[in-house]
Amino acid sequence: METQYITGQLQKNSSVFQGLLENISEAGYLWKQSPDKWCLLEIVCHLYDEEREDFRARVKHTLETPEQAMPPIDPVGWVHNRHYIDKNYKQMLDDFLTEREQSVEWLRNLSLPKWDSISQHPTFGPMTAKMFLANWLAHDYHHFRQITRLKYDYLNMDFGEELDYAGKW
Numbered sequence: 001m002e003t004q005y006i007t008g009q010l011q012k013n014s015s016v017f018q019g020l021l022e023n024i025s026e027a028g029y030l031w032k033q034s035p036d037k038w039c040l041l042e043i044v045c046h047l048y049d050e051e052r053e054d055f056r057a058r059v060k061h062t063l064e065t066p067e068q069a070m071p072p073i074d075p076v077g078w079v080h081n082r083h084y085i086d087k088n089y090k091q092m093l094d095d096f097l098t099e100r101e102q103s104v105e106w107l108r109n110l111s112l113p114k115w116d117s118i119s120q121h122p123t124f125g126p127m128t129a130k131m132f133l134a135n136w137l138a139h140d141y142h143h144f145r146q147i148t149r150l151k152y153d154y155l156n157m158d159f160g161e162e163l164d165y166a167g168k169w
Contacts, residue, residue, distance in 0.1 A: 003107075003113075003115055003130065003133055006133050006134060006136070006137050007104060007107040007108060007133075009137050009140075010100065010103065010104055010107070010136065010137060010140065011100075011104040013100075013137075013140045013144075014097055014100045014101065014104075016140075016144060017047070017093075017096070017097065017100075017140075017143075017144075018093075018097060020144070020147050020148070020151070021040065021044060021093050021147065022093065024040060024089070026089070027158075028040065028151075028154055028158075029041045029044075029089045030085075031150075031154050031157075031158075033150065033153050037150075038079065038146075039085070039150075040089070040147065040150060040151075041084060041085060041087060041089050041092070042079050042084045042085060043143060043146065043147060043150075044089065044092045044093050044096055045078075045079075045082070045084035045087050045092050046075060046078070046079065046084070046143075047096045047143060048092055048095050048096040048099060049075065049078055049082070050075060050139065051096060051099040051100055051103060052099055053071075053073055054073050054075065055103070055132060055135070055136040055139065056099075056102075056103045056106065056136075057071070058070060058119070058132045059107075059129050059132045059133055059136070060106075061119060062117050062118070062119040062127065062128065062129040062132055063110070063113050063114060063115075063117055063129045066117045066118055066119045066129075069120075070119060070120075070121065070122065072122070107133075113129065114129070115128060115129050115130035115133070116128055116129070116130065117129045152169060
C-alpha cells in the first residue's frame with residue numbers, strides 16, 4: 001500500500017468523521033453506554049489530541065529525529081486530566097477537522113520522506129514511520145466502528161423501538 005494512498009484516505013476520512021459527528025444534540029454527544037465508556041465528546045477530544053500529539057508527531061519524530069526518545073503520551077489519562085467532558089463539542093470537532101487538514105497538507109508536502117526510518121517505541125519496540133502512518137489510518141477505522149456502535153446504541157436506547165428489522169448487529 002502506497003503512502004500517498006494512506007494520505008488520501010486520511011483526507012477522505014475527514015468527511016466521514018464530519019458526517020458521523022456533526023449536528024448531534026447535547027444529549028447525544030454526552031450519552032455513554034456505561035460510566036467506563038467514552039461519549040462522543042470524549043471521542044472527539046481524543047481524536048483531536050491524537051492527531052496532534054500522537055500520529056502526526058510520531059511520524060514526524062520518526063522521519064526527523066528517530067534516534068531520540070519519543071515524548072510520552074497518555075491518551076487514556078487525557079480523558080480525565082484534560083477534562084474532555086467539559087469541552088465544547090462543536091469547537092472540538094472543528095478543531096479536530098482543522099488539525100486533520102493540517103496533517104494531510106504536511107504529509108503531502110514532505111520531500112522524499114524516509115518511510116523506513118525507525119524509532120524505538122517504549123511499548124511496541126522498533127517502528128518505522130510507515131508503520132505509524134498505517135496505524136494512523138487504522139486508528140480512524142477503529143473510531144468509525146466505535147462511533148457507529150455508540151450511535152446505534154443511543155438510537156436503540158433513545159427511540160425505544162426494536163431494531164432487529166435493520167439486521168443483526
